[in-house]
Amino acid sequence: MAQPVLELKQLQTYFFSAQGTRIVKAVDGVSFTLNEGGTLGIVGESGSGKTVTSMSILRLLPPAARIVGGEIWFQGENLLTKSEAEMRDLRGSQLTMILQDPMMSLNPLFTIGEQIAEPLRIHRRMRGTGLLERIKELLRGVRIPSPEVRLREYPHQMSGGMRQRIVGAIGISCEPRLLIADEPTTSLDVTIQAQYLNLLKDIQKQSRLAMIFITHNIGIVAKMCDDVGVMYAGKLVERAPVRTIFNQPAHPYTEALLHAVPSLTDRSPRLWSIEGQPPDLANPPAGCPFNPRCPKAEDRCRREVPPEFQVGENHYTRCWLWEGR
Amino acid sequence: MSDNLVEIRDLKKHFPVTKGLIFQETIGLVKAVDGVSYAIGAGETVGLVGESGCGKTTTMKMILMLEKPTSGSIIFRGQDIQGLAGKDLKAYRKGVQAVFQDPYSSLNPRMRVGDIIAEPLAVNEAFSRAQLKERVQALLSLVGLRPGAADLFPHEFSGGQRQRIAIARSLSLNPSLIILDEPVSALDVSIRAQIMNLLQDLQEQFSVSYLLIAHDLAAVLHLSTTIAVMYLGKIVELATSEQLRTQPLHPYAQALFSAALPSHPDEQREEIIITGEIPSPLNPPSGCRFHPRCPFAKPVCSEVEPVLKQVETGHQVACHLFTDTD
Amino acid sequence: MDSSPVITPTGTFTAQPAVLSLSRRIAAKLRGAPLISLGILSLLVFTAVFADVLAPHNPEVGNLRLRYRPPAWETRGSSEYILGTDHMGRDVLSRIIYGSRISLVVAVAAVIVAGAIGTALGIISGYLGGWVDQVLMRITDTWLALPPLMLAILLAAVLRPSKWNIVIILGLLYWTRYARVIRGEVLSLKERDYVRLAIVAGCSRLKIMWTHLLPNIANSAVVLMTLQIGVVIITEATLSFLGVGVAPPEPAWGLMASEGKAGLMTGYWWLSVFPCLCIMLAVLAASALGDWFRVWSDPQLRQM
DSSP states (O other), rough: OOSSEEEEEEEEEEEEEETTTTTTEEEEEEEEETTTTEEEEOOOOOOSSSOOOOHHHHHHOOOOOEEEEEEEEEEEEGGGGGOOOHHHHBBTTOOOOOOSSSHHHHOOSOHHHHHHHHHHHHHHOOOHHHHHHHHHHHHHHTSSSOHHHHSOOGGGOOOOHHHHHHHHHHHTOOOSEEEESTTTTTOHHHHHHHHHHHHHHHHHHHHTOEEEESSHHHHHHHHHHEEEEEEEEEEEEEEEEHHHHHHSSSSSHHHHHHHSSSSSSOOOOOOOOSSSOOTTTTTTSSSTTGGGGGGOOOOOHSOOOOOOOOETTEEEEGGGGGGOO | TTSEEEEEEEEEEEEEEEEEEOOOOOEEEEEEEEEEEEEEOOOOOOOEEEOTTTSSHHHHHHHHEEEEEESSEEEEETTTTOOOOHHHHHHHHHHHEEEOOOOSSOOOSSSHHHHHHHHHHHHHHHHHHHHHHHHHHHHHHHHOOGGGGGOOOOOOHHHEEEEEHHHHHHTOOSEEEEESSSSTTTOOOHHHHHHHHHHHHHHHHHHEEEEEEOOOOHHHHHHHHHEEEEEEEEEEEEEHHHHHHHOOSSHHHHHHHHSSSOOSSOOOOOOOOOOSSSOTSSOOOOOSSGGOTTOOOOOGTTTSSSOOEEEEEEEOOOOOSSSSSS | OOOOOOOOOOOOOOOSOOHHHHHHHHHHHHHTTTTTHHHHHHHHHHHHHHHHHHHOSSSSOHHHHHTTTTOSSSSTTTSSTTTBBBBBBBHHHHHHHHHHHHHHHHHHHHHHHHHHHHHHHHHHHHHHHHHHHHHHHHHHHHHHHOHHHHHHHHHHHHHHOOHHHHHHHHHHHHHHHHHHHHHHHHHHHTTSSSHHHHHHHTTTTHHHIIIIIHHHHHHHHHHHHHHHHHHHHHHHHHHHHSSSOOOSSOOOHHHHHHHHHHHHHTTTTHHHHHHHHHHHHHHHHHHHHHHHHHOOOHHHTTOO
């Protein structure tokens, strides 16, 4: 069996306040595996830790955050043992990321061509005509018409959808092994979003690129992902292949999330709502973090944090209800 | 039609594009809203759905009198709201309120929650402080917040709670119509359902009408009785929620359904791929505005603009595929 | 704290007790505050308030037989007049102490007057827009173009020289900066949803400006005021130096420096040097404090 592209083992990333009085356990013991060409979706709401997880993989954390435990294996190497210089080599070439807001990702003062050229210059040392041809090829690859004209334009001259495609082009320019997409379509219109996701799917098929989608929208997961991880309050509460998650969700939070979203086909007059608020990560509840809001919480849930239990093939969950099955 | 709460008749808003610093000449028009008509009945919810540039936000602003229409009229309880002043304007303000999208900028960070909720009352009615306080408490409990919340500041609340505060404020004057501009899109998924359920409950309790503006088709279908699908300043399809769900007719409406994300990985939906970008309202295409992207376009579509025609009771489409000009 | 993001795990992490003592919390909040500046300004305020108690002699009446005494550490100096006496036999130290009151009161009052005028005009201009905005901004631009000192001298010549007239003059000199900055902020604030909702609720324009805009720009206005205190102190000193400021025999530092001007040539250095030193310290302290306050009060800048 080929080595997985990415393997996280019990990753822990904590935020420390300046006086050391508050510790926020943003990511608390997250493990998953991603194989070549696979797509993993990490689903969660605000404060679940999904973005901090992706920033930990890239080691682009803010000064207040530290990775305090665990391992991140990328292509057989532990990223946590690498120096900053080695990480710089990896970022943009083997390991890339695209973010939500293309206007923030693109520098308004440089042309599109210059911005796509940047990683190619740094990581592939391309120059001259070779570089120009590659830029045009990338633009064609993300379905931008008239690339010779476009590469001289500035970000503000393009629509949101086109900008996001350019961000995608920059992301795949050096043929990475892993692309992390953090809410890449949240700022796009529905029809543009559909085009964009289809584009990403096509790119992935051609290049065996592994992708991680970080999103709060289970629709994206349903459309794009092979495997899913559901995060809540810094913990991965369930992970399974995508059909399993939708057909047989094991964790009460996953189940509630699936029912909280109105669907186009199902005519329920009322949505399931999950009462309460996501927890304050500086003061999480004792035991399972979901227990105050869980309709199936038992006494044990309020006292002890559940470990991961296996539910089925490749299906794991952190819930006492699944102990010993 | 005359017993409707609100009637929008051929409403248009054109923004002039000017050149020059001192002597400004108009070189173009952004036709943000270009001839839109529909009605909102008492106690019902009308949903406006569409993507960027369709004009739904501008329509809302005109109804709230934050923008003046270029032409057309807005009739509220039988009275044209344009040119309303003094007492009549006050009565209108009491009848129509709003909840906006961003819970982080809807509340004045320097005001206490109780004052925020009481403000419309304080401005329009002559209540005593004690009466105001009582009313605020009642509103807070209606939206599911503790009475002590009135003394706190907005930053002490989460996004979902702030949206509840905004809803409480909008109810304070007992309006007949509340305009909801993307009320849940800035909230977490699990909180959205709470707020949507709350909105439904309040509507049942108070028979208030909603004008719901959203880009999420599923949410609009869930909450609305009637839906208007907008594209580049025009309504392309007007139908009841049930009709639109089972039989979207206009190719753009069908495309919206097709583009919507599935709710299950195995969900199969007809792929209506529309290509290209959304055109700018500065230079809308000739004839039917959707024709450059429409997979079913015929020659007539680029020449003649289709008008909304009734296909069955309560269901209208503006599309040459459904007129008998063949 | 080391800069690498990875710590080798050494066991469990427990947070320190969340409830710190009051003194530690205050210390944490004030971390990075320019303590020397704070100290200087506190001393200034202290002397201004307690001038009556601190000053050893009457600042306005002197003993002509004791004029031009040097400071205590020189020959001919006496410990009774630590910083020496001036040309009228008045104690320099006492005059400096009372002078601090003048500088402080005038500076703070002037900054408040300037701030009030400028903020009001900025809010009105920014919110109402249209021709009101155009007219007010052109007035502001014109005012800015006038040379401030000449304007001050002109105004001072028209008004009688007195402390409060100086406050008015300084207020009239410095309001323009507030107007521009506040107007800029209001332009973006008025697009906020809560302003729109206030319009929808039927609030009058005046109510919106007072309840919704003013409290939200108050922070910026205060920051501007603290940054301007230094400038105002110097301007007041300059005006007094030029003879159009505070009138003698009131002890203003600038006036003292002016009166001592002649003495610089004849070796009576202490008459001008001490007041100038005080001006310098006060201005440096006020500027440093203003800078720190600007960063401290803006949560975004604080992170840097």
